[in-house]
Amino acid sequence: MQIPLRSNTTTQGRRMAGARSLWRANGMKEEHFGKPLIAVVNSFTQFVPGHAHLHNIGQHIKGLIEKQGYFAAEFNTIAIDDGIAMGHDGMLYSLPSRDVIADSVEYMCNAHKVDAIVCISNCDKITPGMLMAAMRLNIPAVFVSGGPMEAGEVDDRHLDLVDAMVMAADSNISDEYLAKVEENACPTCGSCSGMFTANSMNCLAEAIGLALPGNGTIVATHANRKRLFEEAVEKIIAATQTYYYEGNDKVLPRSIATRDAFLNAMKLDIAMGGSTNTVLHLLAIAHEAGVDFTMSDIDRLSRQTPNLCKVAPNSHYHIQDVNRAGGILSIMGEMERGGLLETNVNRIDGKTLAEAISEYDIKRETVTEDAFRRFKSAPGGGRNLVMGSQESTFKVLDDDREKGCIRSIEHAYNKDGGLAVLFGNIAEKGCIVKTAGVDSSIFQFKGKARVFNSQEDAVNGILGDAVQKGDVIVIRYEGPKGGPGMQEMLYPTSYLKSMQLDKYCALITDGRFSGGTSGLSIGHVSPEAAGGGAIGLIRDNDDIEIDITRRSINLLISEEELAERRKAEDAKGKDAWQAGERERNVSKALKAYASFVSSADLGAVRLID
Ligand SMILES: CC[C@H](C)C(=O)C(=O)O
Numbered sequence: 001m002q003i004p005l006r007s008n009t010t011t012q013g014r015r016m017a018g019a020r021s022l023w024r025a026n027g028m029k030e031e032h033f034g035k036p037l038i039a040v041v042n043s044f045t046q047f048v049p050g051h052a053h054l055h056n057i058g059q060h061i062k063g064l065i066e067k068q069g070y071f072a073a074e075f076n077t078i079a080i081d082d083g084i085a086m087g088h089d090g091m092l093y094s095l096p097s098r099d100v101i102a103d104s105v106e107y108m109c110n111a112h113k114v115d116a117i118v119c120i121s122n123c124d125k126i127t128p129g130m131l132m133a134a135m136r137l138n139i140p141a142v143f144v145s146g147g148p149m150e151a152g153e154v155d156d157r158h159l160d161l162v163d164a165m166v167m168a169a170d171s172n173i174s175d176e177y178l179a180k181v182e183e184n185a186c187p188t189c190g191s192c193s194g195m196f197t198a199n200s201m202n203c204l205a206e207a208i209g210l211a212l213p214g215n216g217t218i219v220a221t222h223a224n225r226k227r228l229f230e231e232a233v234e235k236i237i238a239a240t241q242t243y244y245y246e247g248n249d250k251v252l253p254r255s256i257a258t259r260d261a262f263l264n265a266m267k268l269d270i271a272m273g274g275s276t277n278t279v280l281h282l283l284a285i286a287h288e289a290g291v292d293f294t295m296s297d298i299d300r301l302s303r304q305t306p307n308l309c310k311v312a313p314n315s316h317y318h319i320q321d322v323n324r325a326g327g328i329l330s331i332m333g334e335m336e337r338g339g340l341l342e343t344n345v346n347r348i349d350g351k352t353l354a355e356a357i358s359e360y361d362i363k364r365e366t367v368t369e370d371a372f373r374r375f376k377s378a379p380g381g382g383r384n385l386v387m388g389s390q391e392s393t394f395k396v397l398d399d400d401r402e403k404g405c406i407r408s409i410e411h412a413y414n415k416d417g418g419l420a421v422l423f424g425n426i427a428e429k430g431c432i433v434k435t436a437g438v439d440s441s442i443f444q445f446k447g448k449a450r451v452f453n454s455q456e457d458a459v460n461g462i463l464g465d466a467v468q469k470g471d472v473i474v475i476r477y478e479g480p481k482g483g484p485g486m487q488e489m490l491y492p493t494s495y496l497k498s499m500q501l502d503k504y505c506a507l508i509t510d511g512r513f514s515g516g517t518s519g520l521s522i523g524h525v526s527p528e529a530a531g532g533g534a535i536g537l538i539r540d541n542d543d544i545e546i547d548i549t550r551r552s553i554n555l556l557i558s559e560e561e562l563a564e565r566r567k568a569e570d571a572k573g574k575d576a577w578q579a580g581e582r583e584r585n586v587s588k589a590l591k592a593y594a595s596f597v598s599s600a601d602l603g604a605v606r607l608i609d
């Protein structure tokens with residue numbers, strides 16, 4: 001059964017003469033009318049190294065689509081560089097930009113009646129924003145990211161921007177050495193080279209099945225990255241044809257991103273020690289897809305899924321090393337061997353996950369030459385800002401599942417996952433910790449609260465010696481509503497490292513973390529302080545007890561005392577549950593966001609009836 005093209009609305013019938021004349025002015029030819037209209041959804045910007053190399057690729061894709069006889073048109077979304085926006089009020093805009101991106105893709109595709117989309121994403125909010133839009137639109141969609149940056153190199157050691165951030169506040173590091181690190185930490189185009197949020201999300205897009213093998217791990221500079229874009233064109237043409245001309249809805253985003261696909265993606269995230277932001281984004285994408293996927297699923301999965309991979313900041317490995325070890329489908333191959341995945345799910349290339357694993361897990365006899373081509377894609381070295389401009393290869397792949405970058409279940413770092421959801425009287429709706437980044441010696445931690453009502457105050461406290469070994473730093477009124485925008489606390493956690501306090505302190509916040517954070521850093525505390533959460537009732541010197549093994553986090557005061565404090569806070573009327581004095585300019589755009597946004601345990605989606 002044929003499905004009518006959405007684009008027929010503006011290209012068919014006598015009454016559309018005006019729209020058609022505009023399409024002609026856009027370059028549409030007679031033969032394009034009545035055929036699928038494909039949008040190239042790009043996110044090129046010269047503000048973000050993860051996107052600065054995407055200028056030409058959109059037009060390259062348009063050209064390839066038009067060779068197949070279909071009209072394609074490119075538009076752009078915004079993209080914020082979290083690393084540049086970090087640590088000042090610019091970061092208030094980061095999470096809200098996810099929804100701006102989702103909305104803008106929806107606006108363009110619905111206003112112009114697009115039939116299918118190729119999404120060119122990369123950094124933190126772009127991939128989730130576009131995935132949210134794809135779920136809303138539910139038209140054929142394929143995702144290709146700009147690819148990871150190559151790791152920096154100083155004195156034979158691999159490093160990245162987080163090393164530069166930590167060293168910048170460490171008085172033991174000389175100015176000369178810091179300058180050398182700064183110069184070399186970010187050598188190429190692409191998303192920052194560790195298991196940060198961008199790379200985590202691009203790996204998850206691959207796990208869900210909306211992106212092709214290698215999407216998460218082939219470096220931006222490699223020729224095989226450019227090939228991924230070209231393959232994506234083949235796949236979107238095939239998906240568009242089978243959907244509209246044969247009525248095959250298996251290729252639609254909501255048929256691919258099913259509950260099983262979300263569960264698989266979350267399990268992959270736990271196994272690879274992904275950024276905690278993935279929790280927020282998967283919840284939001286599932287919400288748009290109408291899939292029942294909640295924090296309690298994440299809690300359950302985290303108890304069942306071993307941690308098979310540790311990447312920077314949790315080890316010396318970078319994403320390029322995950323590629324050399326066989327990429328995401330090889331991690332999923334290890335998980336499949338342990339019966340941890342539901343592999344009978346569809347992918348955008350028409351394969352099931354079971355088929356994809358059999359072709360791309362480098363440890364299978366059935367592995368293909370094509371898999372080796374992708375996973376041999378190596379960094380080129382040196383400064384290189386051009387997409388697909390080098391063809392270096394790894395001489396040998398890393399197939400050591402005992403001590404290598406990807407471990408088998410038998411040799412897991414931790415049988416109990418790389419991520420945990422904790423509950424307790426200060427997080428009744430849960431909070432998140434990336435256990436892959438926590439030294440197991442502090443899985444149980446008890447300390448005195450050191451309370452800050454803003455990230456800025458916390459940074460000053462940490463660098464100004466207000467924080468001592470054994471403290472639990474509390475940073476609140478930084479949640480989705482309270483910030484607003486739920487800033488990433490990368491500077492506070494990096495400065496704890498600079499001050500050599502990270503192994504002796506815990507940090508809890510209703511804000512969130514970048515993938516560059518490690519240590520006993522607990523975020524997404526829900527409900528947030530601005531939403532009446534008990535985190536707002538903590539006082540300096542209160543005792544706080546954290547037990548990762550038991551998944552608990554508690555303020556050690558009596559229920560009566562907690563109730564008294566709540567009563568006193570509520571009695572403040574319109575001043576209740578507010579940060580109080582702090583210098584922060586919240587624009588009207590951000591206030592509009594804050595008026596709709598939900599709490600972190602719901603993915604910080606906007607609640608609109
Ligand atoms: C290095 C941190 C990166 C810029 C980030 O924002 C993230 O991982 O979320």
Ligand SMILES: [Mg+2]
Binds near residue numbers: 082197488514515
């Ligand atoms: Mg980020």
